[in-house]
Amino acid sequence: MTEESVQQSKSRSRVDRLRLLLSKAGADFLLVFHLPNIQYLSGFSGSAGLLLVEPSRVTLFTDSRYTFQAIEEVADSGVTVTIAKGGLLRAAGESLKKRRRRIRVAYASPHVTVAQKRALDAAAGNSVRWVDALGLVERLRAIKDGSELALMASAAGLISEVFHFVLPRIAPGITELSLAAEIEYAMKQRGASGPSFESIVASGPRSAWAHARPSSKAIGKNELVVLDQGAILHGYCSDMTRTVFVGRAPDKVRRMYEAVLEAQEAAKSAIRPGASAAAVDRAARQVLKRHSLARFFTHSTGHGLGIEVHEMPRLGRGDRTVLEEGMVVTVEPGVYIEGVGGIRIEDDVVVTAAGAVNLTKAAREFLEL
Amino acid sequence: MTEESVQQSKSRSRVDRLRLLLSKAGADFLLVFHLPNIQYLSGFSGSAGLLLVEPSRVTLFTDSRYTFQAIEEVADSGVTVTIAKGGLLRAAGESLKKRRRRIRVAYASPHVTVAQKRALDAAAGNSVRWVDALGLVERLRAIKDGSELALMASAAGLISEVFHFVLPRIAPGITELSLAAEIEYAMKQRGASGPSFESIVASGPRSAWAHARPSSKAIGKNELVVLDQGAILHGYCSDMTRTVFVGRAPDKVRRMYEAVLEAQEAAKSAIRPGASAAAVDRAARQVLKRHSLARFFTHSTGHGLGIEVHEMPRLGRGDRTVLEEGMVVTVEPGVYIEGVGGIRIEDDVVVTAAGAVNLTKAAREFLEL
Numbered sequence: 058m059t060e061e062s063v064q065q066s067k068s069r070s071r072v073d074r075l076r077l078l079l080s081k082a083g084a085d086f087l088l089v090f091h092l093p094n095i096q097y098l099s100g101f102s103g104s105a106g107l108l109l110v111e112p113s114r115v116t117l118f119t120d121s122r123y124t125f126q127a128i129e130e131v132a133d134s135g136v137t138v139t140i141a142k143g144g145l146l147r148a149a150g151e152s153l154k155k156r157r158r159r160i161r162v163a164y165a166s167p168h169v170t171v172a173q174k175r176a177l178d179a180a181a182g183n184s185v186r187w188v189d190a191l192g193l194v195e196r197l198r199a200i201k202d203g204s205e206l207a208l209m210a211s212a213a214g215l216i217s218e219v220f221h222f223v224l225p226r227i228a229p230g231i232t233e234l235s236l237a238a239e240i241e242y243a244m245k246q247r248g249a250s251g252p253s254f255e256s257i258v259a260s261g262p263r264s265a266w267a268h269a270r271p272s273s274k275a276i277g278k279n280e281l282v283v284l285d286q287g288a289i290l291h292g293y294c295s296d297m298t299r300t301v302f303v304g305r306a307p308d309k310v311r312r313m314y315e316a317v318l319e320a321q322e323a324a325k326s327a328i329r330p331g332a333s334a335a336a337v338d339r340a341a342r343q344v345l346k347r348h349s350l351a352r353f354f355t356h357s358t359g360h361g362l363g364i365e366v367h368e369m370p371r372l373g374r375g376d377r378t379v380l381e382e383g384m385v386v387t388v389e390p391g392v393y394i395e396g397v398g399g400i401r402i403e404d405d406v407v408v409t410a411a412g413a414v415n416l417t418k419a420a421r422e423f424l425e426l
Numbered sequence: 427m428t429e430e431s432v433q434q435s436k437s438r439s440r441v442d443r444l445r446l447l448l449s450k451a452g453a454d455f456l457l458v459f460h461l462p463n464i465q466y467l468s469g470f471s472g473s474a475g476l477l478l479v480e481p482s483r484v485t486l487f488t489d490s491r492y493t494f495q496a497i498e499e500v501a502d503s504g505v506t507v508t509i510a511k512g513g514l515l516r517a518a519g520e521s522l523k524k525r526r527r528r529i530r531v532a533y534a535s536p537h538v539t540v541a542q543k544r545a546l547d548a549a550a551g552n553s554v555r556w557v558d559a560l561g562l563v564e565r566l567r568a569i570k571d572g573s574e575l576a577l578m579a580s581a582a583g584l585i586s587e588v589f590h591f592v593l594p595r596i597a598p599g600i601t602e603l604s605l606a607a608e609i610e611y612a613m614k615q616r617g618a619s620g621p622s623f624e625s626i627v628a629s630g631p632r633s634a635w636a637h638a639r640p641s642s643k644a645i646g647k648n649e650l651v652v653l654d655q656g657a658i659l660h661g662y663c664s665d666m667t668r669t670v671f672v673g674r675a676p677d678k679v680r681r682m683y684e685a686v687l688e689a690q691e692a693a694k695s696a697i698r699p700g701a702s703a704a705a706v707d708r709a710a711r712q713v714l715k716r717h718s719l720a721r722f723f724t725h726s727t728g729h730g731l732g733i734e735v736h737e738m739p740r741l742g743r744g745d746r747t748v749l750e751e752g753m754v755v756t757v758e759p760g761v762y763i764e765g766v767g768g769i770r771i772e773d774d775v776v777v778t779a780a781g782a783v784n785l786t787k788a789a790r791e792f793l794e795l
Contacts, residue, residue, distance in 0.1 A: 122637055171543050172535035172557075189540075238614030245607030248642070255620065268491055273617070 071098055072115055072135075074197055079110070080261040082190040084163035086111055088149060088177075091168040093364040094194040096292065099136045101127055102261070107145045108136075108406065109152065118145045142156050146173055150180025159183075163190040192369065199361055199369040200383040206407060209363070209385055212249075212295040213405045213416035216288045219243045220299055220419040227301060227426055229278045233258040234270040236284075244288040253287035253294035264399040265301070267356055269389065279304040281398035287366060294366045295416040298403035301424040310400075313392055314423045316348040317400045320390040321421075324358050324372070325406060326385070328413035334376040340388040353392040361386055362405055384408040385416070441484055443566055448479070451619070453532035453560040455480055457518060457546075460537040462733040463563040465661065468505045470496055476514045477505075478521065486523070487514045515542055516685055517548025528552070532559040563737065565671040568730055568738040569752040574662065575776060578754055581618075581659040582774045582785035585666050588612045589788040596795055598647045598672060602627040602640035605653075613657040622656035622663035622735040633669070633768040635758065636725055644648065648673040650767035656735060663735045665756050666786040667772035670793040679769075682719065682761055682794045686769045689713040690790075693727050693741070694775060696757070699780035703745040710759040722761040730755055731774055753777040754785070 075098070080088050089095050089108040096102050099115065103123040109116045113343075115136045119127045141148035153162060165188045169177075201209065222243050227236065237256040244252065259269035261280035267424045276282060278301050287296035300317075302310060320341040327340035338358040345351040355374030362385050370378035372386055380386075386408070391401030402421060406413040444467070448456050456479040458464050465471050468484065472492040478485045484505045488496050496507045510517035522531060535558045538546075570578065591612050593652040596605065606625040613621065628638035638652075645651060649672050656665035669686075671679060678707035689710040696709035714720045726742025731754050739747035741755055751756075755777070760770030771790060775782040 164545065167539050169540050170536050171538050171540060175535065176539050234614060234617070234619070238611050241614070242607050242611040245603060245610070248603070250603075251624065251637075270619075305442035 066158070070196060072110060075110060075193060076112070077191045079163060079190070082163055082188060082193065084161040084188040084190060086153070086160055086162040086188070086283065087193065087196065088153075088162055090173070091165065091194070094198070097198050097364060098134075099195060100130045101136075101346050102130060102292065103127060105145065107149045109149055109423045112383050118148050118152075119385045120145065144176070146176040150177045154184045156184055157357060159186060161186045161188050163188045163193065165189070165191055165193070166247070167191070167261045197371050198363055198377075200381055201363060201385055201407075202383065205363070206383070206385070208293045209295070209405070209407075210293045210416050212288055212290040212293050213297070215244060215247050215249060215290055216286055216295040216297050217418040219249065219286065219288065220284065220297065223284075224301070224424070224426070227276065227282060227284075227303065229303060230275050232273050232275050233260055233263070234273055235272040236276070240284070240286050245284075247288075249288035249290050249358065250292075251289050253289050253296055254425050256287075257283065257285035257298075259283045260303075261397075261398065265393045265395050267393055267399065267401075270401045276303060279306075281310065281400060283399055283401055285401065285403065292364060294362055294364070295403065295405055295417065296362055296366055296403065297419060298389055298391075298401045299421075299424075300400045300402060301420055301426055303426050306423070306425055310397065311423060312348075313350065313394075313397070314400050315328070315346055316345060316350055317390055317392055317402050318356075318421060318423075319348075320344040321402050321404070324388045324390060325404075325413040325415075328380060328388070328406065328408055330380055330382045330408060330410060332380050334370040334378040334380065335374055337380070337386075337388075338374055338376075341388075345390065345392065352394045353394050354390055355393060359387040359389050359403075382408055382410060431749075434435040438442075440566060440624045442564060443481060444479060445481070447565065448532060448559070451532055451557060451562065452678060452789065453522040453530040453557040455522070455529055455531040455727055456559070456562065457522075458563065459534050459542070460534065460563070463567070466567050466733060467524075468503050468625055469659065470501045470505075471499060472496060474514065476518045476520055479739065487517050487521075489514065489536060500627055505546045506680075513545070514592075515545040515551045519546045522550045525553055528555060530555045530557050532557045532562065534558070534560055534562070536560070550714050561726040564738050567570055567732055568747075569750055570732060571752065572679065574732070575752070575754070576772070577660045577662045578664070578776075579785050580664050581657055582619060582666070583663040583787060584613060584659055585655055585657045586786050586788040587616065588657065589653065589666065589668055592653075593670070593793070593795070594672060596645065596651060596653075596672065599644050601642050601644050602629055602632070603642055605645070609653070609655050613655075618657035618659050619661075620658050622658050622665055625656075626652065626654035628652045628669075629672075629764075634762045634764050634766070636762055636768065645672055650679065650769060652768055652770055653763075654770065654772065661733060663731055663733070664774055664786065665735055666730055666774065666788065667758055667760075667770045668773060668788055668790075668793075669769045670795055672795050675792070675794055679766065680792060681717075682766070683769050685714060685717040687773050687790060688717075688762055689723075690757055690771050690773070692757060693757045694773075694782040694784075697749060697757070697775065697777055699749055699751045699777060701749050701781060703739040703741045703749065704743055706741045706749070706755075706757075707743055707745075710757075714759065714761065719761045722763050723759055724762060727758065728756040728758050749777050751777055751779060757782070 359372035361368035389403030728741035731739035758772030
């Protein structure tokens with residue numbers, strides 16, 4: 058097959074699988090609002106779009122700013138482009154109104170504002186019966202195909218390189234913000250279009266805040282430093298955390314580190330097709346419990362990763378998702394103790410028949426700088 | 427007054443002015459969803475919050491990740507913090523349900539998803555009559571007070587410095603992405619928390635795309651380069667564009683540049699309290715018309731700027747906003763000709779009794795590098 062035919066058959070098969078889910082949800086049509094879902098189904102990466110999936114065709118509505126980009130990006134996917142003059146919602150609504158019979162159209166209520174829904178209703182009139190259907194495209198996106206896995210391996214490889222490049226710069230006196238700037242500069246110099254999220258550099262007492270943003274605080278001697286960073290490369294995200302110590306670490310800190318690493322390894326070992334997301338989380342938690350650290354592990358063990366930095370599944374208590382081959386998840390246990398500091402170790406892994414395979418490659422051993 | 431009292435009286439007076447607008451809109455309460463609006467009214471900068479403005483008090487609902495940050499940030503604003511256990515929407519909805527009589531609660535439909543509205547309705551029951559009221563807080567935010575203007579001048583000064591720092595690096599061979607990375611690195615090294623938007627570097631034929639994203643294209647000899655960049659400093663945005671030529675420019679390009687600069691000056695001269703936003707846009711367009719370039723000016727002349735990079739008003743056809751002292755707007759005419767390239771010149775200005783005052787300071791003359 059030519060490259061074009063591969064691309065076309067890929068998008069077609071995504072849409073075909075989507076139509077199966079759609080019919081199970083009791084709808085014939087799907088109106089897609091969420092841009093990452095539109096990108097996945099059509100290839101379009103602009104900032105204004107609506108995608109209408111019908112039983113026998115797919116239409117992208119966008120505006121005149123994106124005429125050329127849209128035609129180029131969806132060329133191989135079999136999607137038709139409509140440049141909307143009076144707003145995307147009106148164009149999509151009017152297209153739905155033209156049908157002979159009343160149709161059932163699915164949408165996802167968390168991705169549609171009250172104002173958008175109102176404009177859509179005004180344009181579509183009574184011709185539509187709306188069906189609120191959550192996560193249809195997200196369920197497909199959770200399982201990556203071969204070309205997606207290749208792109209994700211590149212994004213993960215890139216961020217691993219960036220960490221090793223930045224490592225020698227972590228020293229007393231440099232501020233968290235400055236180190237975060239070095240990280241984001243280094244990823245862009247290696248071809249990333251940008252960070253997948255605002256890079257976290259949290260040192261000393263601030264390392265104990267799981268959601269710290271980098272500040273103007275300078276890194277001090279004898280401090281833990283948590284570095285959580287990810288890059289977007291060719292549209293796919295990476296997300297990796299490492300924790301280092303500046304100086305010679307007290308035994309207590311070293312033991313904490315070894316416990317977190319052991320918890321991460323236990324979680325990775327629990328990953329296989331057929332295992333539940335909650336079981337992976339439990340594996341990490343049990344190790345920390347044995348070290349009397351479980352109560353300092355205040356978040357879930359990981360999350361899906363792909364076009365977005367947080368996707369399905371969530372590796373946490375209560376998530377019943379059964380892992381499947383081709384899923385990509387982060388594995389990131391952490392402990393945060395006020396007065397001591399925080400330690401988190403995070404890798405991106407693929408679920409394979411042989412278990413978890415690491416995509417991120419940076420050194421995991423305890424580093425004293 | 428102590429610094430704390432100044433902060434408290436500032437937030438109070440914002441809320442007091444909001445209550446006036448609210449009562450004109452026919453409501454007693456306002457539920458604020460949009461995070462920049464919450465930050466403006468309470469000081470809270472976290473990523474999960476709902477703010478309930480009542481006739482006699484203001485409550486911030488957030489979750490346990492933000493307990494300490496919320497208490498610290500709203501301390502001086504007179505706002506009460508409630509840490510919601512079962513979700514923010516449920517907590518806010520249940521708080522509304524407890525009233526003795528049916529109340530009228532305003533919200534802004536473009537900032538609330540269908541799923542959020544449904545959760546809110548489920549929790550609040552029939553106790554609430556919802557009033558869709560657009561732009562109440564945005565109207566207040568359009569007019570900056572003294573301390574906001576000081577912060578915006580710093581953010582604009584920073585981006586002007588960054589441009590002069592990056593200028594010597596613009597040379598044949600460097601890629602657009604690499605130059606964009608230099609720009610964002612330089613702003614962070616100067617204290618910015620990040621870019622206000624993805625920096626634009628568009629060279630050669632790509633300079634003719636008003637919405638180009640930086641690519642791996644290397645800058646060539648005899649090309650126009652459009653650089654559109656902004657930094658967030660202390661929570662406020664800047665936004666500045668300069669266009670340079672690499673090599674000796676043909677007369678045609680030089681004349682285009684002079685026309686755009688003349689259009690920008692005409693728009694700035696039209697800015698004064700009492701002028702309409704549309705009149706400022708017209709002033710720029712008339713100059714370009716005289717140079718037979720009006721049809722290549724494909725966007726509006728500018729937009730409000732503040733906590734967000736696009737705020738009220740829009741300096742464009744059909745915007746009837748009357749300019750007031752203390753508004754901050756961008757002034758950014760541009761022409762984009764396929765086969766020749768694009769030129770845009772953008773400054774941030776304050777509306778004062780004496781007219782437009784520039785906040786961005788970088789050189790505006792035509793630069794051949």
